Amino acid sequence: MGLFNGLEISATGLTAERLRMDVTAENLANAQTTRGANGGPYRRKEVVLEQAAGGGGGFGAQLTAAMGPRGGSRPGGVQVAAVAEDQTAPRMVYDPGHPDADARGYVAMPNVDSVTEMVDLISSSRAYEANVTAMEAAKQMFSKTLELLR
Amino acid sequence: MLYDTTQLALHRAIEGAGARHEALASNLANANTPGYQRVDVDFHTALSAALGNGGDRRAAVVGASIGAQADRTAVMRADGSSVDIDAESAKLAANALEQQAAVQVARTRTAILQAAMGTGG
Numbered sequence: 001m002g003l004f005n006g007l008e009i010s011a012t013g014l015t016a017e018r019l020r021m022d023v024t025a026e027n028l029a030n031a032q033t034t035r036g037a038n039g040g041p042y043r044r045k046e047v048v049l050e051q052a053a054g055g056g057g058g059f060g061a062q063l064t065a066a067m068g069p070r071g072g073s074r075p076g077g078v079q080v081a082a083v084a085e086d087q088t089a090p091r092m093v094y095d096p097g098h099p100d101a102d103a104r105g106y107v108a109m110p111n112v113d114s115v116t117e118m119v120d121l122i123s124s125s126r127a128y129e130a131n132v133t134a135m136e137a138a139k140q141m142f143s144k145t146l147e148l149l150r
Numbered sequence: 151m152l153y154d155t156t157q158l159a160l161h162r163a164i165e166g167a168g169a170r171h172e173a174l175a176s177n178l179a180n181a182n183t184p185g186y187q188r189v190d191v192d193f194h195t196a197l198s199a200a201l202g203n204g205g206d207r208r209a210a211v212v213g214a215s216i217g218a219q220a221d222r223t224a225v226m227r228a229d230g231s232s233v234d235i236d237a238e239s240a241k242l243a244a245n246a247l248e249q250q251a252a253v254q255v256a257r258t259r260t261a262i263l264q265a266a267m268g269t270g271g
Binding site for chain 1: 246256
């Protein structure tokens, strides 16, 4: 059943892009956080995506397998491999009055660049829209196929 | 035989468009996956080869391969991915229309068959 699988594939894309948006929002929100979870300044987080294996369980996959090979592989969408921390050095800002300033008056600020985050946010929001469009096309195709039964 | 070779080919084309939609949806889902190689389903070539077959066209159409293949000709981006989100969206829209056209033709042919049998349509 190709089209239901098509919806699932687009859903994996939606999940992945939404997580990217969440992580970007977290980075932007913590752009000035000097006390992160591990003591030092907040570190920028990045989502690592990987290609998901096709097929899977379910009735549709079993039926396709039982009907014999049609050649080629079955696409499976995308999955999140990890949410990794950006290991670049923190930004040092001279601010002697800051409570977290070191002996020389420098404060370690998060390695978050708001321009990079905005670009990431736009790219994930556009990719999200593309996945929604793919879902709508799958719905149209499916309802058109159902007309064959009328 | 209720269905002729053309009807079978139409059914395979609908199936192929469904498989192609899966492949293109997977490309869009992986739009931000570094190193991803785009996949596509070339059911047009498979079906036209089957229909141009000199021998048993019926068996050739039924057995035509419409699985997803990696597209090694696509231009690679800086991050190693070969997905162009605009090109994929355009292909997806065209494929959806093509599927709906094939379904419409299949429906009309079934209606002709029903009219000939005197069962409405």
